[in-house]
Amino acid sequence: MTEPILRVSNIETYYGPIMAIRGISLHIDPGKIVTVLGANGAGKTTLLKTISGAMDPQKGTVEFEGREIQKQDPDRVMRAGISHVPEGREVFPFLTVHENLMMGAFTRRDREGIQRDLELVLGYFPVLEARSKQQAGQLSGGEQQMLAIGRALMSHPRLVLLDEPSLGLSPILVNDIFGIIERINREQGTTILLVEQNAHMALSIADYGYVLEVGRVVMEDTAERLRDKEDIKEFYLGMKDAGSRGKRRWKRVKTWR
Amino acid sequence: MLQFVQLVLNGSSIGCIYALVALGFVLIYKATEVVNFAQGELMMFGAFFAYTLITLFGFSYWIGAAGAILGMMAFGYLLDRVVLRPVLGQPAFAMIMLTIGIGYVSRSVAGLVPGWGTAAYAIDTPFSAEGLPLLTTAETSLVISEQNLSIIGATVLFCAVLFAFFRYTRIGVAMQATSQNQLAAYYMGIPVKSVFSLIWAISAGVAAAAGVLLAPITLIDTNMGFIGLKAFPAAVLGGFGSIPGAIVGGLTIGIIESLAGFYLPQGFKDIAAYIVLLAVLVLRPEGLFGQATRKKV
Numbered sequence: 001m002t003e004p005i006l007r008v009s010n011i012e013t014y015y016g017p018i019m020a021i022r023g024i025s026l027h028i029d030p031g032k033i034v035t036v037l038g039a040n041g042a043g044k045t046t047l048l049k050t051i052s053g054a055m056d057p058q059k060g061t062v063e064f065e066g067r068e069i070q071k072q073d074p075d076r077v078m079r080a081g082i083s084h085v086p087e088g089r090e091v092f093p094f095l096t097v098h099e100n101l102m103m104g105a106f107t108r109r110d111r112e113g114i115q116r117d118l119e120l121v122l123g124y125f126p127v128l129e130a131r132s133k134q135q136a137g138q139l140s141g142g143e144q145q146m147l148a149i150g151r152a153l154m155s156h157p158r159l160v161l162l163d164e165p166s167l168g169l170s171p172i173l174v175n176d177i178f179g180i181i182e183r184i185n186r187e188q189g190t191t192i193l194l195v196e197q198n199a200h201m202a203l204s205i206a207d208y209g210y211v212l213e214v215g216r217v218v219m220e221d222t223a224e225r226l227r228d229k230e231d232i233k234e235f236y237l238g239m240k241d242a243g244s245r246g247k248r249r250w251k252r253v254k255t256w257r
Numbered sequence: 258m259l260q261f262v263q264l265v266l267n268g269s270s271i272g273c274i275y276a277l278v279a280l281g282f283v284l285i286y287k288a289t290e291v292v293n294f295a296q297g298e299l300m301m302f303g304a305f306f307a308y309t310l311i312t313l314f315g316f317s318y319w320i321g322a323a324g325a326i327l328g329m330m331a332f333g334y335l336l337d338r339v340v341l342r343p344v345l346g347q348p349a350f351a352m353i354m355l356t357i358g359i360g361y362v363s364r365s366v367a368g369l370v371p372g373w374g375t376a377a378y379a380i381d382t383p384f385s386a387e388g389l390p391l392l393t394t395a396e397t398s399l400v401i402s403e404q405n406l407s408i409i410g411a412t413v414l415f416c417a418v419l420f421a422f423f424r425y426t427r428i429g430v431a432m433q434a435t436s437q438n439q440l441a442a443y444y445m446g447i448p449v450k451s452v453f454s455l456i457w458a459i460s461a462g463v464a465a466a467a468g469v470l471l472a473p474i475t476l477i478d479t480n481m482g483f484i485g486l487k488a489f490p491a492a493v494l495g496g497f498g499s500i501p502g503a504i505v506g507g508l509t510i511g512i513i514e515s516l517a518g519f520y521l522p523q524g525f526k527d528i529a530a531y532i533v534l535l536a537v538l539v540l541r542p543e544g545l546f547g548q549a550t551r552k553k554v
Contacts (some may be wrong), residue, residue, distance in 0.1 A: 083444070095433060103434050
């Protein structure tokens with residue numbers, strides 16, 4: 001059994017008096033795609049922010065490659081090898097696409113390595129090459145998402161935190177982007193922690209999944225088995241057996257409640 | 258006509274000073290979202306630094322000016338590191354009240370420093386106040402003094418250096434990135450807190466330059482920082498947050514003051530800047546060069 005690249009143990013994170021994360025533990029094995037599912041307000045984004053250092057947990061530890069990284073500033077966490085693609089893209093609107101990408105490599109000094117990764121990113125997202133001199137604020141939503149992912153890859157991270165890459169994108173674009181995420185994982189061996197509302201897409205590319213509800217992990221299993229669970233099907237994938245409607249009890253309770 | 262040009266020329270040199278101080282406001286505001294009301298006091302300190310080096314210690318003008326700018330950069334860096342960083346993350350008004358406090362304390366401290374005091378001082382400059390004729394006609398001539406020329410020249414130089422710095426250096430682009438999206442800059446591994454301190458250093462350096470340039474015209478005293486009250490509308494006029502805007506705003510206010518002082522009754526000189534500011538804010542609330550950002554979803 002390999003050591004997990006990231007191990008989160010019993011973290012509790014607050015927004016002022018509000019407890020957003022109520023003791024979450026999870027682990028990610030190197031080279032895998034792990035997804036965290038959950039409704040709005042389940043604590044998915046807070047979890048990522050706690051890992052990347054944008055928020056500090058009150059309790060618990062975050063270990064990356066065996067070293068504790070909780071409560072460090074985000075720039076230190078990033079230097080350790082974790083890249084965060086924030087929710088809603090957050091590109092630098094008045095910098096050009098090229099400058100945005102180079103900001104992703106801010107912490108690096110090796111010119112050849114940066115050049116190699118730039119070519120790699122432009123290979124995955126050819127549209128960014130065509131837009132290279134344009135201001136990032138002028139790109140479409142999908143292009144901005146590609147830029148945000150490309151920018152995160154420029155640091156040559158060992159772990160990428162992806163916060164809702166499907167947000168506000170058309171189904172075709174979501175398909176494209178998930179395809180590329182899967183390719184990056186397979187071809188570069190980059191470990192990915194993917195937070196999603198689109199459970200169907202997320203479970204189709206992930207190896208392992210966690211389900212979050214009001215700040216707690218309520219279910220975890222391999223993606224394959226999660227796809228087959230009745231609760232996940234009903235509450236997250238929106239699937240029902242044909243003709244079950246009559247027999248279905250209103251307000252059916254989830255099995256983990 | 259020539260007289261008008263002459264007034265514009267005179268106004269531009271004081272306008273350059275406003276522009277440099279306004280630039281300091283804008284740099285700090287853009288990056289850290291704090292309005293530094295002690296910007297004028299930073300300028301005053303810069304001028305006193307130069308006075309100390311040149312008049313009291315007897316260094317040459319150039320060494321004194323460079324020393325004042327470098328000294329103030331160090332001062333600005335430490336000011337952010339020691340006084341402002343502990344307050345980081347508190348509501349914006351707390352930071353702003355803090356800068357107002359820094360302004361008050363600075364004026365008093367400058368009066369207490371031995372050798373500085375509350376009197377007005379001059380420094381020797383290699384630039385004469387005498388007018389150089391640019392254009393001569395039968396009845397009058399267009400003149401500009403070396404002093405004014407030095408102010409305009411130095412302002413152009415500083416702007417060019419700052420432009421190149423923000424455009425072409427890695428840390429300069431990182432500063433732009435920080436001002437556009439602080440959290441994303443953090444995620445890129447940019448040490449945001451150190452960037453803030455560097456911005457304060459640059460801002461204080463620019464303020465010191467303004468102080469050194471202004472010294473031969475208005476003399477150095479502890480209240481010279483009140484020029485910030487003119488530079489502030491200049492920054493707003495340009496659309497607080499725009500660097501070219503701060504420069505155009507400063508020049509505009511300087512020129513309008515100069516024209517108002519000559520063509521309008523006495524007293525209008527001091528309020529002309531504010532009248533123009535109000536007019537601009539009514540007609541174009543985002544300022545002359547304001548950037549409107551819209552977030553795409």
